[in-house]
Amino acid sequence: MALALEGSLALARTIALCRPQVVAAYPITPQTHIVEGIAKLVADGQLNCEMVSVESEHSAASVALGAAVAGSRAYTASASQGILLMAEVLFDIAGLRVPLVMTCANRALSGPLNIWNDQQDSMAVRDAGWIQLYCATNQEAIDTTVQAFRIAERCELPVMVCVDGFTLTHTLEPLELPSADEVDGFLPAYVFRHGLNPSDPRSLGTLVAPEHFSEVRHAHHQALLRSMTEIEQADADWAAVVGRHCGGLLEVRGDPDARLGILTLGSVLGTLEDAMDMNPDLPRARFIKLRSFRPFPTEALREACAGLDVLIVLERAISPGGGGIVGPEVQMALANLENPPRVHNFAAGLGGRDLSLDLYERLVTTVTQAASSQPFSIIDVDTTLLPEADR
Amino acid sequence: MNEQPLHSLEALRARQPRFRGLESGHRACQGCGEALAARLTTEAAGPDVMIANATGCLEVFTTPWPQSAWRLPWIHSVFGNVAALAAGMEAAQKQQGRSTKVLAFAGDGGTFDIGFQALSGMMERGHDVLFVCYDNEAYMNTGVQRSGSTPHAAMTTTSPPGKARMGKRHMKKDILSIIAAHHIPYAATASVAYPSDLRKKVRRAMATEGPSFLQIHSPCPLGWGHDGARTIEVARLAVQTGLFPVIEMERGELIGTLPIRTAKPVSEYLKLQNRFRHLFGADHRARDELEHLQALANRNIDRYDLRGVGPEKYDTEGADTVHRGGDRWA
Numbered sequence: 001m002a003l004a005l006e007g008s009l010a011l012a013r014t015i016a017l018c019r020p021q022v023v024a025a026y027p028i029t030p031q032t033h034i035v036e037g038i039a040k041l042v043a044d045g046q047l048n049c050e051m052v053s054v055e056s057e058h059s060a061a062s063v064a065l066g067a068a069v070a071g072s073r074a075y076t077a078s079a080s081q082g083i084l085l086m087a088e089v090l091f092d093i094a095g096l097r098v099p100l101v102m103t104c105a106n107r108a109l110s111g112p113l114n115i116w117n118d119q120q121d122s123m124a125v126r127d128a129g130w131i132q133l134y135c136a137t138n139q140e141a142i143d144t145t146v147q148a149f150r151i152a153e154r155c156e157l158p159v160m161v162c163v164d165g166f167t168l169t170h171t172l173e174p175l176e177l178p179s180a181d182e183v184d185g186f187l188p189a190y191v192f193r194h195g196l197n198p199s200d201p202r203s204l205g206t207l208v209a210p211e212h213f214s215e216v217r218h219a220h221h222q223a224l225l226r227s228m229t230e231i232e233q234a235d236a237d238w239a240a241v242v243g244r245h246c247g248g249l250l251e252v253r254g255d256p257d258a259r260l261g262i263l264t265l266g267s268v269l270g271t272l273e274d275a276m277d278m279n280p281d282l283p284r285a286r287f288i289k290l291r292s293f294r295p296f297p298t299e300a301l302r303e304a305c306a307g308l309d310v311l312i313v314l315e316r317a318i319s320p321g322g323g324g325i326v327g328p329e330v331q332m333a334l335a336n337l338e339n340p341p342r343v344h345n346f347a348a349g350l351g352g353r354d355l356s357l358d359l360y361e362r363l364v365t366t367v368t369q370a371a372s373s374q375p376f377s378i379i380d381v382d383t384t385l386l387p388e389a390d391r
Numbered sequence: 392m393n394e395q396p397l398h399s400l401e402a403l404r405a406r407q408p409r410f411r412g413l414e415s416g417h418r419a420c421q422g423c424g425e426a427l428a429a430r431l432t433t434e435a436a437g438p439d440v441m442i443a444n445a446t447g448c449l450e451v452f453t454t455p456w457p458q459s460a461w462r463l464p465w466i467h468s469v470f471g472n473v474a475a476l477a478a479g480m481e482a483a484q485k486q487q488g489r490s491t492k493v494l495a496f497a498g499d500g501g502t503f504d505i506g507f508q509a510l511s512g513m514m515e516r517g518h519d520v521l522f523v524c525y526d527n528e529a530y531m532n533t534g535v536q537r538s539g540s541t542p543h544a545a546m547t548t549t550s551p552p553g554k555a556r557m558g559k560r561h562m563k564k565d566i567l568s569i570i571a572a573h574h575i576p577y578a579a580t581a582s583v584a585y586p587s588d589l590r591k592k593v594r595r596a597m598a599t600e601g602p603s604f605l606q607i608h609s610p611c612p613l614g615w616g617h618d619g620a621r622t623i624e625v626a627r628l629a630v631q632t633g634l635f636p637v638i639e640m641e642r643g644e645l646i647g648t649l650p651i652r653t654a655k656p657v658s659e660y661l662k663l664q665n666r667f668r669h670l671f672g673a674d675h676r677a678r679d680e681l682e683h684l685q686a687l688a689n690r691n692i693d694r695y696d697l698r699g700v701g702p703e704k705y706d707t708e709g710a711d712t713v714h715r716g717g718d719r720w721a
Contacts, residue, residue, distance in 0.1 A: 050485055052482050055515070056509070059475035062469075062475035064479060067479040069480070196480065198438055198441065198464055201461065203454050203459035206459060207451050212457075
């Protein structure tokens, strides 16, 4: 039965169903409602876990790490500046191959200060060695969160579930929550083989010299590549339980025969799908929902792009002085296809700029009129507000 | 099999086995105060512990992968998070209904400076963690740079004396007062020169529920510029001059001191160390700084009433002359 729930509250209840033993978090907009929801469940005796309300995100990640290596299922949530403050620890968690789950309520980064949604925060820790799964809807966020714990624990890798701030976290809509039995059947009790135990003392996080460090990195890279199988398997197994799937590594939607493709991460997909349905006169598009950005599903992406003439990569972050972040990776993955599509790379919806329904028409018109790939650009920039040199 | 003489050191050791959390064979320098302090601490803490270790010498010299000198479950994460890491380990223990004590180890950088916020948070939240600060008064692992714990006027590579400077311009941070302001159940200072006192404090902290804090003065022959064979002598003089007061606090209140019968002049301590060499020149500034350091020592003696006049059993003259199983083995 669907319940009318705010995305964050639905996530709090989902996380409780996953039976975390230690939750550590520091408040930051737009993550707050998730953690408040968990705190209330603990206060009401509905969730038996140690809720550690720490003094910074650096400590939130560190408490979660400490708990996970000491044998408890651990969870944290953050966003934006919080992700950057914990960045040092995020790299360490992944490098030590410690399984834990974090929700990133995606938000822009300072400066200047902006509390609204884009994906610059999770993109900033792209190379931390975490699995990163992007959710297109709140229902996907719920289902991905359950899957994330199993993926993390089976792969001994941390998983970041990326949920667009406000757009998803603060939206109230009808959502299906799994039952406790469904989650318990899917997610076995937490076990970490390399943990701290006085009867079998190990040293973790030692000093590793040049003669072994490349091997550590290689193993970590291989583990992430291998995790693709587990991400797909978790989605398939969970679909068998609840009858909903999230698309595995990526999902092809829209018109599968279209020669025009649009690749997105996160919630903007719904807007584009609605816009296409509302404008039957416009060219149809094949939507590629990239769910797993790390690991990057090169093979699946090539298959999904077969037959495309044009591919628009629409992203929610930029690399200033470079251009897009996802765009170049997609382009590289497709480069040795026999007839690779022309890739156009745009950023949109930065710092919460509204992504309205006319976005679809603007994208489609721009690329169908262009003979060659356009240079990377940010959509919807009012250059009249800028000094001459910056236009 | 080789017969060992009945009274050989090895035979005596074999007859008095003691738990060793930190084995020999690690890569510390000769005379390293921190290595000694960590060994004494883990011996007294016993095997049912798990350790979170901040970045620093102790982490580096004990765990050159694939080797480790630890016989205890041990983790190093990053420099500034050790108190939070330990807090997470403790939360996990608590949630699982286990009682293995969590120890957090850090140098003075990981305590006074980069790890301070996490330490304050851990104490405020009341985690059952013993935080041990191995205080060698500078960033030794990176090559002797000044920290918030470096004493006034000391030479480090980032507080060098010169025409315009006489070493570190700022005071050593009074960390114990800051810890005391958190009103945690137990906080103390100790010195590697007084091992029985140190062990007693570790055992007391182990028996304390909630956060406890131990600051152990640990000379660094390399960073302080003294002979590695004189580590204990240097450490003892720091206490006997009053520059490093050895005290105990409960809930922020002073409950005990290691009394000084006759305070030694600070110059006796300072002159053994190259980091204070510039204070012994003809320069009038050198004389001023020496007076300043003497005043700091006097202030400690007054503040904590370190002049032992009562019937205390131990003092800075005698507490180190202990024997296993002897009267002073508290």
